[in-house]
Structure formats: structure tokens, C-alpha cells
Amino acid sequence: MSGKKLKLVLCWHMHQPEYRDTQSGEFKLPWTYLHVIKDYVDMVAHLEAAPSAKAVVNFAPILLEQIEDYSNQVTGYLHDRIAMKDPLLAALVEPTASADPDKRLKLLRDCKKANRERQIDRYPAFRKLIDMADWILGHQDAIKYVNAQFVSDILVWYHLIWMGETVKLTDNRIKRLIEKGAAFTLHDRIEIVEVIGDLLSKVIYRYKALARKGRIELSVTPYAHPIMPLMLDIASAREAMPEVALPKLPDYPGGEERVCWHLRKGINTFRHFFGFEPRGCWPSEGGVSERTLAILGEFGFHWAASGGNVLHNSLRASDLAGKTSVHQAFRLASASTVCFFRDDGLSDLIGFEYSKWHADDAVADLIQHLENIADYEARPPLVSIIMDGENAWEYFPDNGYHFLSALYRRLGEHPRIELTTFSEYLQGAEAQVQPLPRLVAGSWVYGTFSTWIGDADKNCGWDMLGDVKQAFDNAVQDGRLSDQQQEKARVQLAVCEGSDWFWWFGDYNPGEAVSDFEKQYRLNLTNLYRLLGEEPPGYLALSFTQGSGSPAMGGAMRRGNEL
Structure with a gap:
């Protein structure tokens, strides 16, 4: 074995879309706070400990x-x-x-939204409650015989199973509640909120x-x-998928202006929370094109990153296939921003x-792969x-605690592997930065944009977005909005432009998730029309997509390579 060393960047992407009804302030889905208490706090605790x-x-x-x-x-x-505007959190402290039977049934359904093997079955007391909830949901008339203590206990347990493993190991309040196991009081429930x-x-x-x-x-x-890239040029989807069916919308109106708005607003928001400007950008879903990279350079970003298949497509288009590796940094002649590519x-x-x-075997296998690359x-x-920084861990024992602990420890002490960051x-x-003659537009998923465009339902979503953008442009041009109204409308438009809605459209996704995100998308569009002083189109009252699939990991993650 040679003594060559390898530099390794672990990049965790933390991301949730806007779950609020921006008119009422109510959170329609609870995933932001649930991922905070489970995944974001666990990841930072692992980093602090290593x-x-x-x-x-x-x-x-x-x-x-x-x-x-x-x-x-x-x-x-x-x-x-003051009442909280998340229904699940508010129910916890009622x-x-x-x-109300319908509200109780909804709470039972909501408290089932967790990994059955790793979260629910891990705790026999909660598993028993869920088994009872399953029976009640199959015999809904029985809900009138369910007492308040049952609802209270299932709500408490749901929040306990979503606590990060580092919280369960260190917070005496959570330890006590897990040990108590049943008959939770209002004091217990308020303690969880604390x-x-x-x-x-x-x-x-x-x-x-x-x-x-x-x-x-x-x-x-x-x-x-x-x-x-799709906002800049919808036809860029054809660079990696020449035969893709595109929406009726010929192009997204004012797309470059909107991209610049998102970047400017994103940098300002980042500075507000962290006190400095970022040097790097993970473009949403690793979505890049030559124009996208050029604009990132204009905004001062030193680096961006995308998927390995984007590089493979680009090397083939440049007649360089097999002549260089994904394990390098690259720069287009037309852009100042360096681009790194994911080892899919x-x-x-x-x-x-x-x-x-087993965690130790998994880490050993990963290290063996890295040593082979170095050789x-x-x-x-x-x-x-x-990687997605939140959705993988619920599939690991104990929220990935053993895997991540071993990963950081073993990598940190390895003589041939140096953990680093892109800027460092x-x-x-x-x-070393290699020249890249051409970049084929694509994302980290398969190197294409097929997860967001090309399917009939995804294309319908784009056409709806094009309609509301035209209404927005007309309202601005007509001068019927004050500066404050324009700013509210711009932010609401940005919410509608998010990638997540399109990710979930399509029948290959699970029915419940498709329904949740499709309803949220129609609500977002409806709210924007109302901010513009217009009556929303009738089609926004009707569902336009539904799912019946059962993809790996519930569809919340994708592989970089198609199987």
C-alpha cells in the first residue's frame, strides 16, 4: 500500500421548504421543528464531540x-x-x-409519521399505542370512546421518539419521561416544550x-x-435529457432577475444569522448550468458543488470521458466559481x-473505499x-449515533485521510483546479432535472407557476402594489418557486406525501394571488397530482445514480 493521502469533505445539506401558511403564520407541517430536535442537534453534537x-x-x-x-x-x-401556531405543538400543551373526533383522528394519523422499525418499534410502550391507533383508525367510530389520556400519551411519545439521540443520552428531563412511559401529565407535556x-x-x-x-x-x-438552471432557461433540461417533454410554459418570465433575487436574499439572510458572508453555495439540488455558475461567480461565491453525473455528462460532451476523475476541483473558463462534484x-x-x-463495519467499509481511491x-x-443532513438518520439504529460517532472518530485519527472543507x-x-471545457446542465439526482420537470404533473406545476408569475409581473407593472405589498408578494413568489413542490409531484411518490406537498403548493399560489389583489384561478381548488408509489426511504431521498 502506498502512503498517498486523501482529502475528504463531508458536506451535510440542511433544508426544509416553507411550511407556513404565510397569511396566517400557521405551520401546516411540523417537519422543521422535528428535524431540529432530532437531526440538526445530533449533527452539531457529534461535531462538537470530535x-x-x-x-x-x-x-x-x-x-x-x-x-x-x-x-x-x-x-x-x-x-x-401565547398560543403556538403549529397544530402538533399546540396540541401537546392543550x-x-x-x-372533536376529526381532530383526534388527525392527531393519531400525525403521530404515526415516523420510521416504524427504528423509531416506533424501539419503544414497546409507544408501539402499543400505535397498534391501538391503527385499530382505531380502521374503526373510526371508536374514537368517541378514546379518552384524553390516550391522546396525551401518544403525543408525548411521538415527541420523545423524535428527540435526537444525543438529547436522550444527556437531558435528564427526557430520560425521566422515557422511563415514566405512560400517564403523562400537563406538566410533563410542558416540560417537553421547554x-x-x-x-x-x-x-x-x-x-x-x-x-x-x-x-x-x-x-x-x-x-x-x-x-x-430551470428558472434561467427551462430548455436547459434538454442538455441531459434531449427527449424530455417540457411544460407549455416556453420560459420562466424574468427568470434571471428571480435567480439573482434568491441569491441576494439568501446571502442577506445567512449574514443575519451567522454574521458573515458565505464563501460557498450548494445550489439547490446541486442544480448547475454554465449560466448558473457564471452568476454564482458574479455574487462572489468561491465554490459550488453538484452531482457526479453532471461531471460525467460534461466530460463526455467535452471528449474527456475517462481522462480525469470526479475527485478533483474544476473550473469553467466562463466562470470564476470552482465546482466540486459529489462521489455519488x-x-x-x-x-x-x-x-x-453494524456501525463499525460500515465505517470500516467506507474507509477501505477511501484508501482504495488514494491508492x-x-x-x-x-x-x-x-448528503441530505436530516433524512437518512431515522433509518439507522439510534438516529445514526453509533455510525456518526465512529465515522468522525475514525476519520479524524486516520493517517492517510484528512478531513477538510471546500474553502480550506x-x-x-x-x-489543484482542473479546467472544464463545458458543463452539461443537471442536478445531483442522476445528473438530470427529471425529479423536477418532464413528468406531466411536474409540468403542470410549472405552468401554474408561470401563470402566477405573469400575474405578479402585471401587478408590478400596473403600479397597483405599494412597495410593502410588492416585497410581501416577492417573498411569497419565492416560496412558490421552491424545488420541493416539484420533487413530490408524480404518482411514483407515496400518496400521503404527495397530497401534503401538493396542497401546500396550491395554498402558496392561492396566497400569492390574494396578495396581488386577484381571485385565484378555479383550478387551484382542485388536486392535480396524487401518488401511489413506495420508493426507497419514503421518497425523501434519491440516489445519485439510477438503479
């Missing part, structure tokens, strides 16, 4: 704003008993469970503190997570396979493992 660890942590700005909102709401409840408040109020600062110490690099996406194979091993392995590569390699790599004397 002095030799380094990582890039990327935040979507619209997620940061929602975390702040939740923190303020919980504080307002605890200090002044003095007695609502007697824990949630502590986690929400500190989580962003904990990442900021690690960044100040040089332990992690923080980066950003455009404000509301839009697919920038290694990233997918963590996302889809290692949850089934094989002609140039000193820079390996980029880029570029500032180092050993940095």
Missing part, C-alpha cells in the same frame, strides 16, 4: 427563518402563554385533548460557534431553494446501505461526500 472532525454544513435560508420563528413561538408560549425551546434557541448558535473556531464551514443555498457511490452507501450494517488516483484526490482546500498550497 475535535479533529471537519465538515461543511449548508443551510437553506428559509429553514433558518423557520427555526427562528419556532424558537420565538415557543418562548412566547412558555413566558406569556390542558385536555380536543373532544426542552424543544432550549434546542431551538441554541441550535443555530452552536453551528455558528463551530464555524468561528474553524471547525466547520457554513455555506448557503438560494433563499427558497429554487432550481436555478460513497454518498449513496451512507444514504441507502450503511443503515443496515488508485494519479493526482492527490479530493473526495466530496455530499482551495486556500491550501496543494489545491
